[in-house]
Amino acid sequence: MTSLATVQHRLLSDADGAPVEVINPAGTACVVLACEHASNLVPVSLQNLGLPSEVRESHVAWDPGAREVAVGLSQKLDAPLVAARISRLVYDCNRPPDSAAAMPAKSEIFDIPGNSGLSDSERALRIQEVYEPFQHRLSGMIDERFVKHPTCLVTIHSFTPVYFAKKREVELGVLHDDDTRLADMMLKLASELTPLRTGRNQPYGPQDGVTHTLKLHGLSRGIPNVMIEIRNDLLKTPEAIKTMTETLARLITQATDSLKVAEGY
Numbered sequence: 001m002t003s004l005a006t007v008q009h010r011l012l013s014d015a016d017g018a019p020v021e022v023i024n025p026a027g028t029a030c031v032v033l034a035c036e037h038a039s040n041l042v043p044v045s046l047q048n049l050g051l052p053s054e055v056r057e058s059h060v061a062w063d064p065g066a067r068e069v070a071v072g073l074s075q076k077l078d079a080p081l082v083a084a085r086i087s088r089l090v091y092d093c094n095r096p097p098d099s100a101a102a103m104p105a106k107s108e109i110f111d112i113p114g115n116s117g118l119s120d121s122e123r124a125l126r127i128q129e130v131y132e133p134f135q136h137r138l139s140g141m142i143d144e145r146f147v148k149h150p151t152c153l154v155t156i157h158s159f160t161p162v163y164f165a166k167k168r169e170v171e172l173g174v175l176h177d178d179d180t181r182l183a184d185m186m187l188k189l190a191s192e193l194t195p196l197r198t199g200r201n202q203p204y205g206p207q208d209g210v211t212h213t214l215k216l217h218g219l220s221r222g223i224p225n226v227m228i229e230i231r232n233d234l235l236k237t238p239e240a241i242k243t244m245t246e247t248l249a250r251l252i253t254q255a256t257d258s259l260k261v262a263e264g265y
């Protein structure tokens with residue numbers, strides 16, 4: 001039986017479930033998928049971070065549509081997917097613990113009351129219960145496969161069409177850090193295979209701190225890696241999500257196949 005004192009020192013309860021989910025762990029593709037912003041779930045203990053429901057349901061709290069695309073890709077490619085189950089406002093798994101954006105007191109134009117004036121112990125609890133389990137599962141999944149055969153890392157995100165009142169024209173972002181192999185191949189193929197307005201390191205880039213997962217799990221192992229950003233107005237219906245998933249599955253399959261030929265991958 002858990003004592004009350006223990007309960008008070010935990011962030012997640014049984015009602016919240018696990019902080020990370022792994023889908024299709026035995027998938028045979030040479031790709032491991034990650035989705036850091038898959039969920040807008042806020043643990044019961046944080047009382048919705050003091051936010052109204054329209055903010056909790058908006059892009060501020062998660063990447064709408066990204067999990068559905070990632071799950072679809074996991075099925076189509078037969079690839080394992082590691083997805084966060086907790087909102088990025090609680091802890092943004094694509095940021096290191098020393099980043100101000102990991103537990104932001106403000107996101108875009110919204111104040112996040114439940115993140116204001118966090119103590120060191122409150123921060124440590126979020127790192128322990130959200131960030132570390134996610135990184136541990138993703139690391140384990142890549143290592144387990146990498147010893148058997150070449151492996152690439154692909155992370156799936158969505159972005160809002162309007163940010164700080166400015167409209168974004170790009171529809172598909174292909175992001176990379178120092179290792180450009182997979183991104184270069186995907187950008188080349190996207191220009192040939194899709195009508196989508198595709199941009200390199202758009203709408204963000206490494207200078208915005210968005211390549212944490214790529215650096216931590218891709219660059220550190222020398223495996224090809226890429227971050228995909230989809231404009232979320234292209235993910236509004238199940239049909240639109242299916243179409244985008246099919247497009248990305250083709251791009252990822254052809255890009256990883258080409259890399260295998262080009263680099264012995």
Ligand SMILES: [Zn+2]
Nearest residue numbers: 037063157158
């Ligand atoms: Zn994201």
